Amino acid sequence: MRTTSVAAPAKLNLHLEITGLDGSGYHTLETVFQTLDWADTVHVALSDQPGIRLSCAAPGVPEDERNLAHQAASAYHAARSWPNGLDLRIDKVLPAGGGLGGGSSNAAAVLRALTQLDPEPLSPAVLATIALQLGADVPFFLLGGCAHATGRGEQLTPLEDPQAEPVTVLVPKLHCSTPAVFAALSDEERGPRPARGAVAWAEALDDIPSCLFNRLQAAAARAYPELETVFAACRATGAPWLLSGSGACCFALGHHPAPDGLCAVHTHFRSRADLDRV
Ligand code: C5P
Numbered sequence: 001m002r003t004t005s006v007a008a009p010a011k012l013n014l015h016l017e018i019t020g021l022d023g024s025g026y027h028t029l030e031t032v033f034q035t036l037d038w039a040d041t042v043h044v045a046l047s048d049q050p051g052i053r054l055s056c057a058a059p060g061v062p063e064d065e066r067n068l069a070h071q072a073a074s075a076y077h078a079a080r081s082w083p084n085g086l087d088l089r090i091d092k093v094l095p096a097g098g099g100l101g102g103g104s105s106n107a108a109a110v111l112r113a114l115t116q117l118d119p120e121p122l123s124p125a126v127l128a129t130i131a132l133q134l135g136a137d138v139p140f141f142l143l144g145g146c147a148h149a150t151g152r153g154e155q156l157t158p159l160e161d162p163q164a165e166p167v168t169v170l171v172p173k174l175h176c177s178t179p180a181v182f183a184a185l186s187d188e189e190r191g192p193r194p195a196r197g198a199v200a201w202a203e204a205l206d207d208i209p210s211c212l213f214n215r216l217q218a219a220a221a222r223a224y225p226e227l228e229t230v231f232a233a234c235r236a237t238g239a240p241w242l243l244s245g246s247g248a249c250c251f252a253l254g255h256h257p258a259p260d261g262l263c264a265v266h267t268h269f270r271s272r273a274d275l276d277r278v
Helices: 068-080 102-117 124-134 138-143 178-183 198-211 217-223 227-237
Strands: 003-021 027-047 052-056 085-091 146-150 155-159 166-171 250-253 263-268
Touching: 003 102, 003 138, 003 166, 003 198, 027 102, 027 166, 027 198, 027 263, 052 068, 068 085, 068 102, 068 124, 085 102, 102 124, 102 138, 124 138, 138 146, 138 155, 146 198, 155 198, 178 217, 217 227, 227 250
Parallel strands: 052 085
Antiparallel strands: 003 027, 027 085, 027 146, 146 155, 166 250, 166 263
16 A cells, blocks of 8 residues: 555543643643544655655645654654655644644644554554654544543543534634643642542543533633633533633534634544544
8 A cells, every 4th residue: 555544633622630740841631532523634645755745735734844744754754764755645624723633633643644554564652652752642643532641641541432422613713822821820720639540530421511621721711811702602602611622622512503703613523443534
């Protein structure tokens, strides 16, 4: 096989708690990730021309080493000493700076695609190490579905996939920078506090609405006061909306009309078995 196409789905954090600091400037988390059926598509082709080329028609998406997907391909190449060059194309639909993990998902999709194309693929352990070096959310996207995570997000336990639960995602015209949101956490929000563990979360997810929480939500509003307008529009609908990751997208379980002035995407949970499906 010389070409393949895989999906790069968005994720939500159904629950996101800060458990402390890990001593290297990163916060430790306890989170429950869930992939969505809303996805970019990543096309990967082996080439006889050496080097890595990336194309993406979406405005503002870098097509060089600044793109995490390009970095993922370089890291795979470096670990594998592979003779082939690569042509990558990303069909982008996910917003940047939305807290949906789009860039991280693109990077993981490149790694998954390369294991399909490579006659001697890197081991899952080496892939996971490369993924974590690329970003805290990338290891989750090697797995997909529903998963519990601690550490920076790399200590992952796959959880049973819930049904294809419908979800509405709001996409404000606002981008949140992850470091800026983490920097806005108060001392109290930063913890430390104990993690509940994967077993407790597997049980709690029988009732998903009761799990919905995001410790970053107040910090995101302090870093980006414009978010308050979005939250107010969400509150006015009466539905329980939550910020996804470090924002700026918000989501609610079920299908809801968009609050005034906001764009809504109706989708549903995507299972682990369906991770690659284009
Ligand atoms: O993982 P990623 O490289 O996207 O994170 C960007 C920045 O967000 C980090 O450099 C750090 O400042 C902050 N961050 C954090 N704790 C995490 C994830 C991100 O402090 N668990």
